[in-house]
Amino acid sequence: MRDIYAPRIHGIDTSEIRKVFDLAAKIQNPLNLSIGQPDFPVPAAVKEAMIQALTDNKTGYTPTAGLVQLREAISTYLKPKIGFETEPDNVIVSTGVASILFLLFQTLVAKDDAVLLLDPYFLIYPALVKYHEAQQYTIPESFDEADVNSLNDRLKKDGKKLKLIIFASPSNPTGKILSETQLRLLSNLADEHDAVIASDEIYEAFDYEKRHVSMAKLSPHRTLTLNGFSKSHAMTGLRVGYLAAPPAYAGIVQKMVTLQQYTMVCSPHAMQWGAITALKTGIDAELSVMRKRRDLVYGILSKVTKLPYPDGAFYVYPDVPIDSADFVTRAIERRLLLVPGYIFSANRNSIRISYATREDILEEGAGIFCDMVRELG
Amino acid sequence: MRDIYAPRIHGIDTSEIRKVFDLAAKIQNPLNLSIGQPDFPVPAAVKEAMIQALTDNKTGYTPTAGLVQLREAISTYLKPKIGFETEPDNVIVSTGVASILFLLFQTLVAKDDAVLLLDPYFLIYPALVKYHEAQQYTIPESFDEADVNSLNDRLKKDGKKLKLIIFASPSNPTGKILSETQLRLLSNLADEHDAVIASDEIYEAFDYEKRHVSMAKLSPHRTLTLNGFSKSHAMTGLRVGYLAAPPAYAGIVQKMVTLQQYTMVCSPHAMQWGAITALKTGIDAELSVMRKRRDLVYGILSKVTKLPYPDGAFYVYPDVPIDSADFVTRAIERRLLLVPGYIFSANRNSIRISYATREDILEEGAGIFCDMVRELG
Structure with a gap:
């Protein structure tokens, strides 16, 4: 058989998270701290609206583009966050933010x-950067003005202007929420380069100290706001x-x-x-459970290792003393499922822990994690 | 603002069917024969299964790749049609056949x-051919051996081997079901070129005289079978x-x-x-209604113009005396919504009529169509 594939398809790998899932499937009674979806059910009102539909x-x-009623409701929902009303014609609904990202990259990159x-x-x-044969630049999530200046030097040397700036705040994997100062730096950077900003706000509902500021508030003319219902209303599989x-x-x-x-x-x-119903349905009870877990896991972990303060989402991202791939393999031997940091970073020495799980599992898993850090440190 | 788009995105146009919809939206009380989805509801058992889920x-x-239970059920469903059991790992479920086609083209073309x-x-x-910058070859749907030979001559002249053969039987827009002789010609052609066959069988349930043969039965090693629930179980919007x-x-x-x-x-x-429930849920009652309509509209139309015999699906594809774009525009003036043939063919003088609608509308619409053909002929 001849090589039947289009060259582009070789530019994409199996998601490393899935590999962890495959390993995990073989373990009896695991302590699973690798999960990327809430453990609460779809809120009753939302479920009823879908059943009624x-x-x-x-x-x-x-x-x-999606139901006009939904696009209008999204515009109303976003207005206080971004400071202006979006034309429903300027909203597209798709099968999740992943689909939105793919359509966006196909369109722009x-x-x-x-x-x-x-x-x-x-x-x-x-x-997606690799799949579209684009060139990736990074600055640390904790960036300040000096990092932006050094990025500009690199870009100048390469004779490049930024086409797209893309980030998630709250962040997956760190839970960090960017400060207003950081958003202003990105806004200025986008202006300098005439770049489009894609602000992925899928974890925006998980904002325990109400620190989140929408990028579009600071850069209204350059910001595409991405969001959905997978995380906030546990609709991951409903797209x-x-x-x-x-x-x-x-x-x-x-x-x-x-x-589309x-x-x-x-x-x-x-x-x-x-x-549409989800946009009117708060998740205060779910959030207070998540916040309690966040405090629990942050309290345990911060005693033995460094980690960014997890403002939001439902992840923490602690440092480990060895390569994250090895750490995850060793953790699996102790029934503990984690996601290795190297799939999220050029720095391979961190681990993503999800706290979207029961407190007793979280406590036991965090305990094993700390033991391992101490033993390997 | 600089030109922000990626060049690839200029390779795709607004679907012409949507333009007809936009025109249609402005008409009071239209006779809509342009609809590409069944007018019956999702069968009760299927609806209940989704509500239960x-x-x-x-x-x-x-x-x-989809629920393993669904992939197993698909394998069982296909077995009598294609003559062998498909490994569940060799089945992918996606958000409709359109998504399947896009993933397939990205992978192969x-x-x-x-x-x-x-x-x-x-x-x-x-x-999709255009979007992927591939080269399109066609033979008529009514092809015989001579057409295949002439295609081979063209390919030889161009120094090309076929990579992919793709077709729908029953066909959208004609309703035609390919004969076993035709499938054999395609099978041989695929062997000659070492080509992949994508057999789009989305209208397979609408097969009024039980004429449909699955391509995979004749070319088991080369055929990808595409199907879904949008048409058979009226799940167009459920993906x-x-x-x-x-x-x-x-x-x-x-x-x-x-x-994915x-x-x-x-x-x-x-x-x-x-x-999963749909695979066990017959649509005999719905089919007998559709068949009656098929006979009605074919009876009316075949008296005034030529059209391929509509074995299946829920479309007929009659010839008209003028360019199909003009014909559709004139029909709209008479409240009649049709789809112009030029979006389905290099030949611009046909019209797609959907009979997925009430008999009184169908009869009135078909009457106006016949009047127009007589007046313009």
Whole structure:
């Protein structure tokens, strides 16, 4: 058989997280701290809205961009966060933020374009940069003005202008929320380079000290706001995410919608009605449980190792004394499932721990983690 | 603002069907014969299965390739049609056949690769060929050995081997089902070129005289079978489609699954449980209604114009005396919504009529169509 594959497809690897899952599947009674989805159920009101939609035969195609009622509700939801009303035509709903990211990269990112990530980054970002044969630049997530200046020096040397700046705040894997000072630095950087900013706010609901500021508030003309219902309302498997754009980027949304006609077609219809209800459904009880766990795990871990303060999301990202791949392999021998930091960073000596799990599991797992750090340190 | 788009995105246009929809939206009380989805609801058992799944919190991520229970059920469903059992690992479930097609093209089709379509073709196929900068070859849907020979002459002259052969039987837009003789010609052609065959069988349930033969039965080692639940069980907006591969093409499925991790992630979870029920849920009552309509519209149209015999699906594709774009514009003036044939074919003088609608509308619409053909002929 001849080599039947298109060259592009060799540019993408199996997600390393899945490899951990495969290993994990073989362990009896694991302590699983690797999970990337909430352990609470879809809130009752949201579930009822989806069931009602199915009962009412809301099962046919929606508009490609998503139900106009959902796009209007998203605009209303975002207004106090970003400071302006988004035209519903400048919102696209797709099958999750992952789909949004793919449509966005297909639309914007050409070969050799310069894309800026904050390290550590969500693992899909570098995978998409590579798949689109673009050039990746990074600054640390804890960046200050000096880091931005040094980035500008590198870009100048390479004769490059940034095309896209993409980051998640709150962050997966660190839980860190960028400060307003940092957002201002990114805003200025985008202006200098005439770059598009993709602000991935999928963990925005998990903001325990109310520190989150939407990038679009500081850079309203350059920021695409990405969000969805997978994390906030435990709808990971139901596939509803969105992107909201300012008027200057209406064309980006249109092109993404056109490509969606030939790819995802639309986000699942009945689930979109659930999303409308989700926008009106708070998760205070769930958040107070998560916050308690965050405090618990941060308290335990910060005694034995360094980690960024986990403002939000449901992850912590502690340092370990050995390569994260080895650490994860050794942890599996002790029934403990973790995600190695090297898939999120050029620095291989950190571990992602998810606290979206029961407190007794979390406590036992964090205990084993600390033992290992002490033993290996 | 600099030109921010990636060049690839200029290779895709707004679906022409959507333009008709936009025009249509402005008409009062239209006779809509342009619809590409069944007018019956999701069968009750399927709907109940999805509601039960939501109630049971089947809302988290599924495996990227789809629920193993669904992939097993697909294998069992396909066995009598294709003559062998597909390994569940060689099945991928995605957000509809459109998503499957995109993942497949990304995996297989490189710049300048030769892709064979049957004319008229489903409109997404040429759009994907163009988007992937491949080279499109066509033979008529009514092809015989002479057409295949002439294609081979063209390919030889161009120094090309076919990479992919893709077609839908039953066909959208004509309703035609390919004969076993035709499938054999395609099978031989694929062998000659060492080509992959993608057999899009999304309309397979709509087979009024039980004429449909699955391509994989004749070319088991070369055929990818594509199908889903959008048409058979009216789940267009719920996004569940699949591809089943022979062992020789296991690698194609693996690469599609890998790409899906970074794009659609998974087909909606609760809907996948609906799909499992759908595989056991017949639609005999719905089919007998559709067949009656098929006979009605074919009876009316065949008196005034030529059209391929509509074996299946829920479309007819009659000739018209003028360019199909003009014909559709004139029809809209008479409240009649049709889809112009030029989006499905190099031949611009046909019209797609959907009979997935009420009989009184169908009869009135078909009457106006016949009047127009007589007036313009």
